[in-house]
Amino acid sequence: MTRSLKKGPYVDPKILQKVSKRKPNDGIIKTWSRDCTITPEMVAYTFGVHNGKEHLPVLVTEDMVGHKLGEFSPTRKFVSHGGKAAAKAPEKK
Helix, strand or coil: CCCCCCCCCCCCHHHHHHHHHCCCCCCEEEECCCCCECCHHHCCCEEEEECCCCEEEEECCHHHCCCEHHHHCCCCCCCCCCCHHHHHCCCCC
8 A cells, every 4th residue: 555645755854854964975874764755855865775784875866766765775685596406507608
């Protein structure tokens, strides 16, 4: 279920406050707010979005406006399929 149009997109007020106080080149803005919607004011800033273990740097561009910060910081690490048999088999090119 999506958020009500009457309410508008959710933007964390703390993040907006940090963006207004800084310049785009002042370093990473750490955040745990993965559900925050990216607004045009956030373009060109680098956010350290927490994925549950560490803060991954996310440089916000114009194409990201309207998306959530958490979409660009994956929470799961893919481990390849196959096990021992795939490790011994030579790769095909």
